[in-house]
Amino acid sequence: MAPVAKRPPGTQDILPADRPYWEALEAAARDQALRFGYQRIETPIYETTDLFVRGVGEGTDIVSKEMYSFSDRGGRSLTLRPEGTAPIVRAYFDAGMQVEPQPVRLFYIGPFFRAERPQAGRFHQFYQFGIETIGDASPLLDVEAIVLGWNWFAGLDIAGVTLHLNSIGDEVCRPAYRQLLREYFRPYLAELSETSRARFEKNPLRLFDSKDPQDERLKHNAPRIVDHLCGPCAEAFHVVKEGLAAQEIAFELNPNLVRGLDYYTRTVFEYQHESLGGAQNSLGGGGRYDGLAAALGYRPTPGVGFAMGMERTAIVLKQSKPLTPLIPEVYAIALEASDELYVFRLASTLRARGYGVIFDPGLARLDAKLRKAAKRGARVALLVGPEEREKKQIVIRDMHSKTQTSVAERELLSTVVQMLGAR
């Protein structure tokens, strides 16, 4: 009979063989975040749809075509979260964090959902490690976020990451720049690709997102926003660049980096890695979002943060160093049915002392059981059969040296401690 279901498109099972990479990623994330004073937060997997429509922006790709939205029984429109920043800003105000000492530093690790066509490094359900610093506009916090992300990669021994940096201005300087951009592109309207023509109207900044070779040429000579920042934006960007230089973090000024979410202001950045290919080369990215809180109907509050792609980083990590799952060190074998409960109890005794023990159920030839123990990677095998029962002893076998001793039950623990060390 055919199975009733398989894995839904765009999802993946993270199997035991891959979990060590994920655990390394998570451990490094926790470690770095805590060192900088970020505290973990988890928001719901779904939110009110409007949170994203208003926060991320109506015209963005995410909102216009990538959201998993559904109605609950009361007819409310809910959406599986496509990104983490808007929910965290919402939680910040819901929990009254604006009365805490500012800024508030938060981090999260969890799944997100976007209904794009899946491909390498891109999934319907994907995981992000992200941080948000809310309540202070200092550009040094931009630097802090970038450094934290940089340290995350470094702590994982991931080489080959390049930092791309840009500033996209704010409500003061961006409107004028937008006009300038329109004037520049207007004569070439007919030559632009179809999507670029649509962006010309809605959001000319995103003309820079185009990879159309035709548009590429035009982009090259277009006015760059970093040359048209207002005073405060230019000053902030200067501080960011100086801060990164002081941290000896190399960055590449990338005037094409504009990012697809509406809420970004001033600093935007992306960590890229060549081994992921041209398309999904972004391991993560972020920026400042000083207008987001107001767009969501809260008191204007500045913020900055990033989101890292866990599966993409896992791919890179896997290439740089192999990791294997943790395996129990003791393998417990009974030779006859009448010994099984006794061996089961021995296993419990050792577990209570902190050792990992696999109990091998059922009856089979001893060599078959030892074969399994070896394949499982056990360092020690416990063995009880008729002979041991007779002599009230337990055979403890060192799987590496292939030597073994018989001990009384009261000596079991001390012998194991001697062989494996205390737990």
Added chain:
RNA sequence: GUGGCUUUAGCUCAGCUGGUUAGAGCAUCAGAUUGUGGAUCUGAGGGUCGAGGGUUCAAAUCCCUCAAGCCACCCCA
């Protein structure tokens, strides 16, 4: 939403121009004189050859339709 490629055992694949009960390697399990291991040898289980339809005496193999998966575009994590 658009395009390309792929679809044969749990996994990786072979099956040439259509011809009897569909194969290999790996993995699993079992045995190799009966209580000692990751090797070797032997053997076993496991497949409606993605689904449906068509051509033919005969189709995994040719034709059509559909589906799924992967990759790419768009964009992003």
